[in-house]
Amino acid sequence: MKLATWNVNSIRQRAEQVARWVKRAAPDILLLQELKCEAAAFPETLFAELGYRAEIVGQKAYNGVAVLSRLPFETRARALPGLPPHDTQARYVEIEAAGVVVGGIYAPNGNSGGDDGFAYKLAWLDALAVHAAHLLAADTPLILAGDFNICPTDADLAPGALAPEDALVRPESRAGFRRLLWLGLTDALRALHPTERLFTFWDYQASAFDADRGLRIDHVLLSPTLAERLVAASVERAERAAPHPSDHAPVVVTLD
């Protein structure tokens, strides 16, 4: 199984690039984040023509996640279980394909909205950990992948790229990420590239990409039996170098 995740920063702006990449890379499953549109505006037929069925959790202007799969799948959830019902932010979609539960993640950034905004980020991560714990307790083969908006360690950002009080590196955010690892999930990129300088996001400003001043905030987490099958994990930097790119590059994982 080849699985990829990509924060596209507007699927309407990125449709042609994503379709070209899908054609070339041929992932079995592609998780998308920051669609920035409602489901009706998602370019569904473009991907149907390439053999992919979509599950779209859209939202006007902000957020928005989707799964594209060329494997048959069933949808299990269109919101993160455990969040209050009045929370309508489109940040989670969960499917089951080939016996594997796949959760597509767009975790809150946590820098806007002051204390409430950061508290929302932590509450969201807490709900994610509780949900993951339930699935893992039942030995469910599980992949949680997407934009977690967390640099797990100081090795996961260019020196000085963020202030110490930034929500992406705050100790509470990093503890939220470690909690997922303590549940038994494996960070696929770091498992195969323990010391490499690896980023998945580069700011549009100040030539951040050319200077390789990036962040590693997009992650693929694998449950134990799937981690045993991990054979490759990479960042598709060429997509960040393309004309009019997203500020994120795809992360791709291959399981035997």
Place this chain on the structure above:
DNA sequence: ATGCCGGGTCCTACCCGA
């Protein structure tokens, strides 16, 4: 340390991203 970039929308000044 930042909103210089780039997306969105109440169409245009402002919000949000990381």
